[in-house]
Amino acid sequence: MRVRRILAPNPSLFTGPGTNTYLIENAGEALILDPGPIEDSHQRAILVAARGLAVRAVLVTHTHPDHAPLANPLARLLEVPALGYEPGPQFHPDHRLGEGDVIEVGETHLEAIHTPGHSDDHLCFRSGDVLFTGDHIKGGSSVLITDAGPYMNSLHRVARLRLARLYPGHGEEIDRPAQAISWYIAHRQEREKEILAAVTTGCRTVGEVVEHVYKEVDPALHDLAAYSVAAHLKKLAAESTVRFDGEAGWNAAVGLIPGS
Numbered sequence: 001m002r003v004r005r006i007l008a009p010n011p012s013l014f015t016g017p018g019t020n021t022y023l024i025e026n027a028g029e030a031l032i033l034d035p036g037p038i039e040d041s042h043q044r045a046i047l048v049a050a051r052g053l054a055v056r057a058v059l060v061t062h063t064h065p066d067h068a069p070l071a072n073p074l075a076r077l078l079e080v081p082a083l084g085y086e087p088g089p090q091f092h093p094d095h096r097l098g099e100g101d102v103i104e105v106g107e108t109h110l111e112a113i114h115t116p117g118h119s120d121d122h123l124c125f126r127s128g129d130v131l132f133t134g135d136h137i138k139g140g141s142s143v144l145i146t147d148a149g150p151y152m153n154s155l156h157r158v159a160r161l162r163l164a165r166l167y168p169g170h171g172e173e174i175d176r177p178a179q180a181i182s183w184y185i186a187h188r189q190e191r192e193k194e195i196l197a198a199v200t201t202g203c204r205t206v207g208e209v210v211e212h213v214y215k216e217v218d219p220a221l222h223d224l225a226a227y228s229v230a231a232h233l234k235k236l237a238a239e240s241t242v243r244f245d246g247e248a249g250w251n252a253a254v255g256l257i258p259g260s
Contacts, residue, residue: 001024001025001026001105001106001108001127001128001130002024002025002026003022003023003024003025003130003167004022004023004025004049005020005021005022005023005167005173006020006021006022006023006042006045006046006049007019007020007021008020008021008036008037008039008042008066009039009041009042010036010037010039010066013221013224014066014144014224015066015170016138016140016141016170016171017170017171018036018170019034019036019037019066019067019169019170020034020167020168020169020170020171021033021034021035021036021042021046022034022132022167023046023049023050023053024105024110024127024132025053025105025106026105026106026107026108027105027106027107028053028054028106029053029054029055029056029105029106030050030053030054030055030056030105031055031056031057031058031059031103031105031110032046032050032055032057032058032059032074033058033059033060033061033125033132034059034060034061034067034068034134034169035058035060035067035068035070035071035074036066036067036069036070037065037066037069037070038069038070038073039070042070043070043073043074046074047077050078055078055080056080056103056104056105057075057080057081057082057083057103058071058074058075058078058080058081058082058083059071059082059083059084059097059103059110059125060082060083060084060091060093060123061084061122061123061124061125061132061133061134061135061136061169062084062085062088062118062119062121062122062123062134062135063084063085063086063087063088063089063090063091063119063121064088064119064135065089065090067134067135067169068084068088068090068091069090069091071084071091072091072092075094081093081094081095082094083095083096083097083103084096084097084121084123085097085098085112085114085121085122085123086121088121097112097123098112098114099112099113099114100112100113103125108127108128109127110125110126110127110132111125111126111127112124112125113125113126113131113157113158115134115136115154115157115158116147116150116151116154117136117145117146117147117148117150117151117152117153117154117155118134118135118136118143118144118145118146118151119135119146120146120147120150122134122135122136122154124136124158126161129162129163129164129165130163130164130165130166130167131158131161131163131165131166131167131177132166132167133158133166133167133168133169134168134169135168135169135170136154136155136158137155137158137166137168137174137180137181137184138168138169138170138171139166139168139170139171139172139173139174140171140172141170141171142184142187142188142228144224144227144228145227145228145231146227146231147231147234147235148188148192148228148231148232148234148235149234149235149238149239151188151231152185152188152235155181155184155185155188156185158181159178159181159182159185163177163178164177165177166180188232191213191228191232192232192235192236194213195209195213195229195232195233195236196236196241196242196252198212198213199233199236199242199250199251199252200252203250204248204249204250204251205249205250206226206229206230206233206250207226209229209233209250210222210225210226210229213225213229233250240253241253
């Protein structure tokens with residue numbers, strides 16, 4: 001299997017240097033993974049890279065606007081199916097993929113692995129000891145998450161796989177998967193401890209928790225940090241470790257508050 005990366009021209013605070021589109025080749029056939037935003041120059045770059053190959057499908061890891069919008073137009077142009085977990089605002093799969101579904105390319109195949117956490121519809125794709133991680137794991141930074149519970153479960157699940165290389169949706173490829181995944185798990189566990197401590201000591205809103213936990217971080221990044229705080233509070237609430245009391249805001253469960 002040969003993997004080629006085509007970097008989308010959409011650098012930003014969210015996307016880093018841009019979205020990684022992957023051309024996955026084997027035996028004269030190819031799959032296109034995460035074609036990214038609708039951008040003429042990027043579409044041309046993908047088509048040039050795929051020249052001479054029989055493209056079998058266009059896949060997306062999830063439906064966020066930096067990964068999926070070009071999938072349907074590109075699939076129509078190539079007369080192949082667009083594949084993903086479920087529809088989104090700018091993506092409509094011709095065939096929906098679920099846990100364990102297999103997509104063949106030449107003499108190899110990709111297996112879909114449902115990894116919710118960054119988004120509910122997130123898929124990683126595994127071929128042997130290689131994993132295409134989308135925004136589940138990025139090269140060089142942590143990721144935004146919507147619910148820390150499913151995200152941690154997905155991280156632990158991926159950690160059990162025997163992997164030699166990760167191809168992330170943003171950043172450089174990762175050749176030490178176990179080390180990278182362990183860092184992600186430890187980072188999230190440490191953040192959760194800090195968030196719980198903030199609530200226990202009197203922070204009542206997401207904004208207050210952000211200011212307490214991320215006080216050493218550039219304030220320009222606090223809006224992004226709020227997503228992670230909300231995701232961890234959602235997990236802690238599901239575990240009955242914290243509760244939301246309307247106007248009173250977030251509170252730690254009885255027994256966690258000093259003196260309770």
